[in-house]
Amino acid sequence: MLDQADHAAMGGVPGLADRALARAIAGEVLRWLVDLDALIDSATRQKLAGDAKARMVLRMMLAQWLRLETPPHAVIGTGLPLLDGGPRRLAHGVFSNLARQKVTLPDVPTLPEAVASRWGERAPAIAAAIARPPPLDLALRDAAETEQWAERLSAIVLAPGHLRLPRGAPVTELAGYKEGAWWVQDFAASLPARLLGPGEGKRALDLCAAPGGKTLQLAAAGWQVTALDLSEKRLSRLRENLTRTGLQAEIVQADALKWTPEEKFDAILLDAPCTATGTCRRHPDVIHRIGPKQIDDVADLQAKLLDRASHWLKPGGRLVYAVCSLEPEEGEHQVVGCMLPADPIKPEELPATVPPTAKGWLRTDPGMLAEQGGMDGFFAARWRAD
Ligand SMILES: C[S@@+](CC[C@H](N)C(=O)[O-])C[C@H]1O[C@@H](n2cnc3c(N)ncnc32)[C@H](O)[C@@H]1O
Structure with missing residues (x-):
């Protein structure tokens, strides 16, 4: 917004x-x-x-x-x-x-009352993370080159394939931009696609794909990707990203509520439309713009999308549902409605800094990794088709 x-x-x-x-x-x-x-x-x-x-x-x-x-x-x-x-x-x-009077601001921004009560005990850490715009995170096309690019860009390594630079770095002038060696992606946003592992040429559907950070990740991990999104405008950014990085995906412009695939998939990543409250460090407007009505509306759409996607897997195929939202209505509450057998995330599948929850879900908060500048709030869960 x-x-x-x-x-x-x-x-x-x-x-x-x-x-x-x-x-x-x-x-x-x-x-x-x-x-x-x-x-x-x-x-x-x-x-x-x-x-x-x-x-x-x-x-x-x-x-x-x-x-x-x-x-x-x-x-x-x-x-x-x-x-x-x-x-x-x-x-x-x-x-x-x-x-x-030489007035000053507090160290940590005060959240609107309704937001603080919605986020409960998580609120103080999230508020502290909002105080400053976030650093710049880059996802590498080739994770094997992590150390090399960290040195070239004077970046810190958050995980294999993911780097962090101080904020304000001029993206298009950084080494590796023109040759498409990396793309801008918050560390937390890179986690859901990691949960599908290497593709080895198998077919993945990136449902709600634009502008394409996760499509690039899946393609770079060896998946044969179909990237679907409703918005032609956002898909044009996905096309630009593919061209710059030299990665490939089949692009489909369609409404996922009406579209049906001709063939089932080995993997589906549903990065559902959401309130995006997890991006409040970068988009502080969400603190003031999002309330119960927006959460309810989007939760309804998410449930429909999740239900449709759950029918499009081959036997043994895996579905990951993700949202960059801090609201349980869009995450924890949403996933209990999926009829597929759960496929809990194991600790060794994620970087040590972001372990899965006791239920085998992924839940990140902007207050995590605070020393290094925080991370977006994300929720993800995974299922495997019988
Ligand atoms: C969270 S964003 C996706 C971000 C993307 N996965 C990435 O990593 O860059 C959600 C996307 O859902 C798309 N969308 C919303 N409703 C849709 C629908 N009914 N069918 C297909 N795409 C939809 C939006 O256009 C938006 O691009």
Whole structure:
């Protein structure tokens, strides 16, 4: 969602540096929204409406000063003109008052109450992970070259085939980008495809495949991949990724709720559409945008997709269901509805830093791997057809 808004909003912003700054301000406002609003409310006699333009501009000004370390006079110079013909004096007074008091933000962003109660005891670690944008993770086309690429890119190794670089690295200028030696993929997002093992030329369906991080992984692991997605626009990114990496997959644009395969598969990866709350470090808009209604709607779609996919396996074939969501309704609750025999994940199938749960599922949280910059929240489970 933030990416879509970004695309629409950036139309009138010339220059890469200005766009990066606008994106950084939006990201910081979304991460620290509750705390920024508390500061604004502490300095106004009458509470500003939630959607008042003065509040919006003050949030941006405070985020620039408190998070992006822009000096107050520069913030005033760029922020107040946004309120020309409006409550400019009010905003000036509020900002100057807070700057004089040298207010600060807490170490960890405060989550909206409903979100904190939804995430329960996991909430503090997730909130801490939201405080900073995440580092850059790369999945390698050839895991045997892990050490070599780690050295070339000055990266740390998270697991065979997966590297981490500091955030802000210019992706298209990094060694190996042009020749397609790697693609950008959060470490947690790389785990579900690992659960299908090597392909040895057998057929895999990547259901809900675009923009294709997991298609690339499956193809690189030797699967003969059919990549299906509803969105032609997102599939065009999958095509670009295949071209850049020199990997291959058959691409199908279709609605998985209507499509039926002509032949069954040895493996299916259903990376279902979800609320994506597990990506809150990168997309902090999900903290404010997702609530029970969005969770219910998507859980309904996930159940239908899982049911359909469970009929498309050859005997002995394996199905992995995955979502980048932190919500049990999309993960733990969802999988109990699948009628196939469970195929619990074994510890030796995953990197030691992310062991499976007692039930043999995968559950990651943004608060895991905290020292190295966290990871997306993912859930995955696996079944094997009789
Ligand atoms: C979580 S994303 C997939 C990410 C992808 N697996 C990857 O690793 O890059 C979910 C995808 O489901 C697709 N989708 C949603 N509803 C669908 C449907 N009814 N049939 C097929 N694809 C659908 C969306 O277009 C979106 O690309």
